[in-house]
Amino acid sequence: MATEHQHDVVIIGAGPAGMTAALYTGRAMLRTVVVEKGEPGGELLNTEYLDDVIGFPKILGRDLAEKFATHAQHFGAEFHNFVNVHRVAKLPDGTFETTTDIGDVYRSPVVIVTAGGIPTKLGIPGELEYAGRGVSYCAICDANFFKDHVIAVAGGGDAACEEADYLTRFAKKVYLIHRRGEFRASALLQKHVFENPKIEVMFNTVAEEVVGDPGVGMTALRVKHVVTGEQKLMSDVTGLFVFIGFRPNTGIIDGHFAHDEMGYVKTDDAMMTSIPGLFAAGDVRSQLTRQVTTACGDATTAAIAADKYLKGLREAGNGASDSKRAKEAIETSHVSGGGYS
Numbered sequence: 001m002a003t004e005h006q007h008d009v010v011i012i013g014a015g016p017a018g019m020t021a022a023l024y025t026g027r028a029m030l031r032t033v034v035v036e037k038g039e040p041g042g043e044l045l046n047t048e049y050l051d052d053v054i055g056f057p058k059i060l061g062r063d064l065a066e067k068f069a070t071h072a073q074h075f076g077a078e079f080h081n082f083v084n085v086h087r088v089a090k091l092p093d094g095t096f097e098t099t100t101d102i103g104d105v106y107r108s109p110v111v112i113v114t115a116g117g118i119p120t121k122l123g124i125p126g127e128l129e130y131a132g133r134g135v136s137y138c139a140i141c142d143a144n145f146f147k148d149h150v151i152a153v154a155g156g157g158d159a160a161c162e163e164a165d166y167l168t169r170f171a172k173k174v175y176l177i178h179r180r181g182e183f184r185a186s187a188l189l190q191k192h193v194f195e196n197p198k199i200e201v202m203f204n205t206v207a208e209e210v211v212g213d214p215g216v217g218m219t220a221l222r223v224k225h226v227v228t229g230e231q232k233l234m235s236d237v238t239g240l241f242v243f244i245g246f247r248p249n250t251g252i253i254d255g256h257f258a259h260d261e262m263g264y265v266k267t268d269d270a271m272m273t274s275i276p277g278l279f280a281a282g283d284v285r286s287q288l289t290r291q292v293t294t295a296c297g298d299a300t301t302a303a304i305a306a307d308k309y310l311k312g313l314r315e316a317g318n319g320a321s322d323s324k325r326a327k328e329a330i331e332t333s334h335v336s337g338g339g340y341s
């Protein structure tokens, strides 16, 4: 039977952003629930080691995820795991209704969307057919299946370069296939690629078809040089890792909201979206970079701003309907320095 829940703050997604927001709203004594479609962790669960989280020179993604969840729960946040959010809508009375795919409803005056995104697909024949049987979007999850294989990585950004380097710990050879003649990855990640003897870079090349045998899985990769038009069947390649970007999970937001050309949610500097009371942080948000630390920082801002917004609602005395006055409460506090501890 469908259930109804009432909270001060509903947080959608338990990645680093969602768990940080939960820590801060819990610590501000707000009744907080984090609704997560899987286990808490988000992209941390797809990451072996992290070395760029301040205070942790080297930590397993899964261990960090557990620490984040435990810390947020310590301040009272509830976690509802394996719950798939279908839609979040602002009602005429100014409150939010978050519904799940089985019809459960979470009501709250504030929602923080930290739902992350899903990997972009190449859209080539065989890609989906052989997903999980040669084609992968997660090096940490699947690298172990490719010990001593020859594999290919598609992409030219930070993710492709970093993961190609990582995959050489398992594969005997990695072709890094990029559609242009230069990477967009950071200089350091490029250096690692060019210095790694197990990586062969194939610029100006696109993957055209994942070739396979339905009974066996992927058996080869067909590629094309975009300048010469030359096609090649790489019959030694039995794995393809695709790192060509991420699509933000914004489909759950009902109604119009401001977003950039890539579909990422635009926010103000308090992390509020163009829908008053709806905040966003982490990978769903339009921003320069997507790191654990930036996700956590933005989520901190979102949670503190959400608390101010709720205070503004209470002070406005008009219940949840006066979201304009509540939004002003954040702006006033912002102008005056907004001390918070």
Ligand code: NAP
Pocket: 121, 122, 154, 155, 156, 157, 158, 159, 160, 162, 179, 180, 183, 184, 206, 243, 244, 245, 246, 288, 289, 290
């Ligand atoms: P990204 O920076 O957007 O790079 C995507 C790459 O895929 C680009 O090289 C792009 O080619 C290529 N691409 C896009 N669509 C394609 C298609 N249909 N066919 C073939 N190639 C295609 O994405 P990302 O590497 O996933 O990184 C996302 C964000 O996370 C970035 O901000 C990145 O800095 C960050 N990140 C950081 C780290 C780190 O610092 N350690 C690690 C991973 C990710 P073009 O270059 O031709 O557009």
